[in-house]
Amino acid sequence: xxxxxxxxxxxxxxxxxxxxxxxxxxxxxxxxxxxxxxxxxxxxxxxxxxxxxxxxxxxxxxxxxxxxxxxxxxxxxxxxxxxxxxxxxxxxxxxxxxxxxxxxxxxxxxxxxxxxxxxxxxxxxxxxxxxxxxxxxxxxxxxxxxxxxxxxxxxxxxxxxxxxxxxxxxxxxxxxxxxxxxxxxxxxxxxxxxxxxxxxxxxxxxxxxxxxxxxxxxxxxxxxxxxxxxxxxxxxxxxxxxxxxxxxxxxxxxxxxxxxxxxxxxxxxxxxxxxxxxxxxxxxxxxxxxxxxxxxxxxxxxxxxxxxxxxxxxxxxxxxxxxxxxxxxxxxxxxxxxxxxxxxxxxxxxxxxxxxxxxxxxxxxxxx
Ligand SMILES: NC(=O)C1=CN([C@@H]2O[C@H](COP(=O)(O)OP(=O)(O)OC[C@H]3O[C@@H](n4cnc5c(N)ncnc54)[C@H](O)[C@@H]3O)[C@@H](O)[C@H]2O)C=CC1
Ligand SMILES: O=C(O)CCC(=O)C(=O)O
Numbered sequence: 001x002x003x004x005x006x007x008x009x010x011x012x013x014x015x016x017x018x019x020x021x022x023x024x025x026x027x028x029x030x031x032x033x034x035x036x037x038x039x040x041x042x043x044x045x046x047x048x049x050x051x052x053x054x055x056x057x058x059x060x061x062x063x064x065x066x067x068x069x070x071x072x073x074x075x076x077x078x079x080x081x082x083x084x085x086x087x088x089x090x091x092x093x094x095x096x097x098x099x100x101x102x103x104x105x106x107x108x109x110x111x112x113x114x115x116x117x118x119x120x121x122x123x124x125x126x127x128x129x130x131x132x133x134x135x136x137x138x139x140x141x142x143x144x145x146x147x148x149x150x151x152x153x154x155x156x157x158x159x160x161x162x163x164x165x166x167x168x169x170x171x172x173x174x175x176x177x178x179x180x181x182x183x184x185x186x187x188x189x190x191x192x193x194x195x196x197x198x199x200x201x202x203x204x205x206x207x208x209x210x211x212x213x214x215x216x217x218x219x220x221x222x223x224x225x226x227x228x229x230x231x232x233x234x235x236x237x238x239x240x241x242x243x244x245x246x247x248x249x250x251x252x253x254x255x256x257x258x259x260x261x262x263x264x265x266x267x268x269x270x271x272x273x274x275x276x277x278x279x280x281x282x283x284x285x286x287x288x289x290x291x292x293x294x295x296x297x298x299x300x301x302x303x304x305x306x307x308x309x310x311x312x313x314x315x316x317x318x319x320x321x322x323x324x325x326x327x328x329x330x331x332x333x334x335x336x337x338x339x340x341x342x343x344x345x346x347x348x349x350x351x352x353x354x355x356x357x358x359x360x361x362x363x364x365x366x367x368x
Contacts, residue, residue, distance in 0.1 A: 037077025273335025
């Protein structure tokens with residue numbers, strides 16, 4: 001019965017077990033008021049089943065809010081595969097995963113997240129059409145980390161505008177945690193703009209690549225180890241690795257004026273949003289900043305089109321400024337202001353949904 005207490009906010013949680021391929025996965029569907037659930041699939045060597053379950057439950061709830069904030073016709077869902085992407089990924093494993101997605105009969109669409117690549121889902125696509133973000137050659141919109149990184153850049157510009165009255169990125173120092181698909185692109189853009197960086201990653205090759213790029217542009221990049229990223233003297237902390245990084249331990253250490261990054265579920269608990277506000281650190285709600293990838297994959301409904309996606313992703317700039325203003329006006333944290341905005345939008349749509357329109361969505365243009 002404890003399990004049902006854990007999942008009480010969710011519509012459906014599916015446990016996927018395929019001994020032949022070694023697939024162990026959990027699919028969580030949080031809320032489908034706005035449309036079928038959509039969310040990437042993460043692969044991680046979780047320490048326990050419970051850790052994986054908590055991760056997928058929090059991630060899928062975050063997707064409900066992300067879909068509402070981005071105003072797309074999808075609801076919140078997410079999947080996790082319990083395994084080490086370095087050792088356990090295989091075409092057959094992703095094909096088996098596709099079979100489980102197909103069993104949900106259009107209630108859940110998925111693609112990449114931390115630890116998975118667009119190429120992995122080419123195998124899933126052989127079993128189900130409910131796959132997004134595969135390479136263009138397979139009819140998808142390609143790597144969703146490209147618009148996600150663009151969204152982080154718009155988020156940084158909006159935050160600089162709110163704090164310093166200019167959206168220029170140069171002349172400031174950014175502390176980036178994680179140089180994977182998203183973080184490396186954000187770092188590369190900031191280097192091209194002439195900003196200074198502190199960076200950390202557990203992957204030496206990722207660090208070497210950024211240092212090489214910085215040298216080419218004559219820009220300072222300082223590599224720090226692990227936890228030291230929370231202590232550096234920078235203007236903005238940019239978390240682009242994993243969740244829960246804003247907590248009792250780290251917030252007291254941060255010296256930055258803002259937090260703007262792609263990582264999902266950055267706040268360990270909701271009250272950490274208030275803790276940041278009390279410390280005068282401007283927090284850009286993660287699910288607004290990192291919605292570029294979602295915007296791209298949801299936009300596949302109308303056939304892939306990079307210009308349209310870029311235009312929609314640019315709205316992150318104004319959405320963030322609106323949330324910052326609402327928070328100030330209503331004396332609440334930016335996290336609370338964003339949550340309230342999304343909850344109102346979902347409530348409104350719940351009243352407006354008709355049985356007929358709901359069943360017709362989504363209309364996939366490319367894969368009928
Ligand atoms: N890829 C996308 O389009 C989106 C990603 N996100 C989120 O952004 C974050 C990053 O995503 P991706 O770049 O796609 O993942 P990724 O797996 O490509 O990159 C993650 C990076 O973090 C590094 N890392 C892992 N543990 C670390 C540690 N202890 N300290 C420092 N670095 C560490 C990894 O070595 C890797 O370079 C994740 O939280 C993901 O959920 C959110 C929205 C969309
Ligand atoms: O990026 C994707 O493929 C889907 C969106 C997603 O999972 C996310 O924004 O976390």
